[in-house]
Each structure stands twice: as structure tokens, then as C-alpha cells.
Amino acid sequence: MEEKGDAACGEIARCTEHGKKLMYFCRVEKQKVCSKCAIMGSHRGHTVVAVEEALSELKESLSAKLVELQAESSEQTSRLEEIERNTTAAQEQAEILERQVQEDFAALRSFLDSEEKVLMELIAAEKQQTLEELRRLKAECLQRVERLKLLMDPLDAALQTTNLNGLLKSHCRFRNPCETVNDPIVRFEAEKFCGPLQYKVWKKMFQIIQTVPEAYTFDYSTAHPYLEISANRRSVIPLRAPLPVVYMDARFDTALCVLGAEAFSTGKHYWEVTVNKKDKWDLGVAYNCISRHGDIVYRPSDGIWCLTLRDGCHYEACDEPDIQLKVQRKPCRIGIYVDYEGGVVSFFDAEAMQMLHVFRAHFTDPLIPLYSPCRLEDGALGDQRLSIFKLNV
Known part of the structure; x- marks a missing residue:
């Protein structure tokens, strides 16, 4: 060890081998040396400069490193700010997109629910109208059956006798009933609601879809x-x-x-x-x-x-x-x-x-x-x- 302690009260440290002040700096060994060490001692042939020059060079080198570190720190700070901005933007954009997706699908669901409701109401109305008409026709038909039964029973009883005079009397009393005009028997017209239901709804769906393939042309x-x-x-x-x-x-x-x-x-x-x-x-x-x-x-x-x-x-x-x-x-x-x-x-x-x-x-x-x-x-x-x-x- 060539340096004897640190300088006390401003006193320059001395070489432990030669007792001379450590006024120089060996760039090879990266330490302070005295003049004898540099000329004839263990540091002979090494690059040696004055301590003040070495100190200036080291400060300059450290200053350059500090500038590099400050630049990198500034770059990382900017990067961190960009990460924070992107994090905030990602959250905001994702929330906007989520709301848009929810609104778009809600609009589609609302449209489909509305179409389903309208169609179900039409089917229910058609069903109600058909059943009411069929009930009316059934009631009329039962009434006519009863009237015909009232006419048929006496004739049936007369047919059971062999008395000619009785038969003649029954025949004279019998009058042909008026010809019955029957209303047509209705049926539930399911075909009104059949066909490509999904395709029909899909075509109507274009009324609410904002962006569809546009038929552009060439100039x-x-x-x-x-x-x-x-x-x-x-x-x-x-x-x-x-x-x-x-x-x-x-x-x-x-x-x-x-x-x-x-x-x-x-x-x-x-x-x-x-x-x-x-x-x-x-x-x-x-x-x-x-x-x-x-x-x-x-x-x-x-x-x-x-x-x-x-x-x-x-x-x-x-x-x-x-x-x-x-x-x-x-x-x-x-x-x-x-x-x-x-x-x-x-x-x-x-x-x-x-x-x-x-x-x-x-x-x-x-x-x-x-x-x-x-x-x-x-x-x-x-x-x-x-x-x-x-x-x-």
C-alpha cells in the first residue's frame, strides 16, 4: 500500500515506501503515487499524470456519465408517462367500446324483441279470430243438428209403423226444411307467418344497422x-x-x-x-x-x-x-x-x-x-x- 492514510486538515498524504507526497496519479493502477514511484518504483513505465489533472479528467468522465444517466432517466420518465397515458387511454377506450358494444347489442336485442312481440301479437290475434269464428260455426252447426233432430224423430217413428193412413198423415205433415247456407269453415292460416322468417327479420334489421357494405363505384x-x-x-x-x-x-x-x-x-x-x-x-x-x-x-x-x-x-x-x-x-x-x-x-x-x-x-x-x-x-x-x-x- 503506497498511500499512507487520508490527508488530515488539508495535508497531502505521503507514500509509505518513499515518504514523499502523493502528487501524481497512475492511470494503469488507478491510484495516487509519488514522484519516485513513477520514475524508478513499481509504477515506472506507467502513464502518470498530476493528481489535479486526473481529478479533472475523472470529474469530466463522471459528468458525462451523469449526463447519460440523466438522459436515460428522462427517457424512462417520459416512457413511464406514456405508459400511464396509455393505461388511462386503454381503460377509457375499453370502457367506451364496452358501452358501444352493449348499446349495439341492446339495440339488436330490442329490435328482435320488438319484432318477436309484434309477430306473436299477430299470431295471437289470428288465432283468436280463427277460434272465435270456429266457435260460432260450431254453435250454428249444433243448432241446426238439433233442429234436424226434431224433424227426424217423428219421421223415424212413422217409419216404424205399417199403417198406411198413418204414413200418409206423417208425409202430409212433413215439410222440407229451407235449404241451409253454410258459411265456409275457416282454418288457421299458419302460412301467413311461415317462410324465411329469419331472413325477413334480417332484412328489416338493416333499418337499425348504421354501417353496412356500401355499393361504391369506380370513377x-x-x-x-x-x-x-x-x-x-x-x-x-x-x-x-x-x-x-x-x-x-x-x-x-x-x-x-x-x-x-x-x-x-x-x-x-x-x-x-x-x-x-x-x-x-x-x-x-x-x-x-x-x-x-x-x-x-x-x-x-x-x-x-x-x-x-x-x-x-x-x-x-x-x-x-x-x-x-x-x-x-x-x-x-x-x-x-x-x-x-x-x-x-x-x-x-x-x-x-x-x-x-x-x-x-x-x-x-x-x-x-x-x-x-x-x-x-x-x-x-x-x-x-x-x-x-x-x-x-
Whole structure:
């Protein structure tokens, strides 16, 4: 040990071996040494600096570490605040969603209960009316049977005799009763209430459902020349040769895309696109103001929220960076849901109503559907069109 205790009352400590003041610091051994230790002692050849310089360097190093720790502490504090915000938001959003789910299902239950009540009342009224009519017909029928019995008994008694004069008298007394006019016998007309009951109720249920598949259409004026739009404007198919179209600012001239004819800047919207078994397609929404000229990049920062399929199995959400999606079954119809105020664009397997991906954003301009059936490649098999699904109710 080369240092003899700590300095007392400001006195500099001395080397236990040489008795000289410890005025230097050995960077190798990380300790204070005297001049003899540094020149000819055990620290010879080591890097040695003055204690003041070492102290300054150590303070500078510690200050740098302190700044790093303070920065990390600040980062963790910010992270903790974000966790707290997200915790609060999760609780609030979950409560809002729970209330919404309860209200939606309560509305459905109320609708079904009301429909059931109305139908049961109609059945009860029909039953009551039918039974009352049948009771009336039964009472009339019994009265007629009694009257006929009163006529039949004397005749039956007369038939038991062999006295001709008695028979003649009975025959003269007998008068044919007036012809009876019988009302038709009613029956309970159950067929009035039969048929596809659940389907009829399901169709009426659309009166209370706020978001149903909308029958959007394509905008001819935006379609790339290699795209053909059907007469009803709900199907688009890629071509091998361009159509003789008029070029205009609204038309895509490079990207094989077409926009929808309906833009929106408020509300909740849902539509479905039939993709069949195509190996590639692009579907999404974009700001109505996106450029139609040159190549376009699907990314939210450029105002496009898009899902793509390539090679029949590679699904990708075009985000920043792109996100590879794991899709268990190949959907034949894609559902797209947009909540403008809520800042949500969701994609679904429309047949299973299974979520594929959701984008979150803050929309600032009108949105419009964007579609691309992609280029028609040699050897492409099957139906290559995209069709906007229309729900017929």
C-alpha cells in the first residue's frame, strides 16, 4: 500500500515506501503515487499524470456519465408517462367500446324483441279470430243438428209403423226444411307467418344497422388506360392493350390504379371488394388530392393507406416500414372499414370477418377508395377482375 492514510486538515498524504507526497496519479493502477514511484518504483513505465489533472479528467468522465444517466432517466420518465397515458387511454377506450358494444347489442336485442312481440301479437290475434269464428260455426252447426233432430224423430217413428193412413198423415205433415247456407269453415292460416322468417327479420334489421357494405363505384376518369371499367362501374379488369381514352389530370398514367367515385370526409364507411383467387392486388384509401402522374408509393405519409397481395400469398400493409402479414386462409373478399373521425382504416377477410390489419391516422383531407388489379401477366389464370360487392336486401 503506497498511500499512507487520508490527508488530515488539508495535508497531502505521503507514500509509505518513499515518504514523499502523493502528487501524481497512475492511470494503469488507478491510484495516487509519488514522484519516485513513477520514475524508478513499481509504477515506472506507467502513464502518470498530476493528481489535479486526473481529478479533472475523472470529474469530466463522471459528468458525462451523469449526463447519460440523466438522459436515460428522462427517457424512462417520459416512457413511464406514456405508459400511464396509455393505461388511462386503454381503460377509457375499453370502457367506451364496452358501452358501444352493449348499446349495439341492446339495440339488436330490442329490435328482435320488438319484432318477436309484434309477430306473436299477430299470431295471437289470428288465432283468436280463427277460434272465435270456429266457435260460432260450431254453435250454428249444433243448432241446426238439433233442429234436424226434431224433424227426424217423428219421421223415424212413422217409419216404424205399417199403417198406411198413418204414413200418409206423417208425409202430409212433413215439410222440407229451407235449404241451409253454410258459411265456409275457416282454418288457421299458419302460412301467413311461415317462410324465411329469419331472413325477413334480417332484412328489416338493416333499418337499425348504421354501417353496412356500401355499393361504391369506380370513377372512369381516374382509371389507367390499361384498366377496363364495367358498365355498372362496379368491376375493373386489367387489359393487355390500352384503351383509347382521353388523358387528363385526374387519370393515372403510370400506376395501374383507379379511384372510387365517392369521396368522404366524415363518418364511418364500410365496403367489400371481391378479389376471387387473384394472385395480386392493391386495395385501400387515399387522399383525394394525391398525384395521378408517375409512380406512386403506398405509404401513409403520402396520404395512402393500402394493403397489397403478391404471389398469391404475400400480404403486406404498406406502412413505414412495410409490415408483412400472416394470413391463415386466402380471402376471396376483402372488407375495408374507415372511421374518419376515429382515424381508423381496417382491412378484413369479409367472409370470416377476421381482422387483417388496422392503420391509425389523423385525417386532414377527403378520403377516397383506391383499387389496383395489378398488371395482367402472361399465363395469368382465372378471373382477374376486382368487383365492388353490393349487398342486395
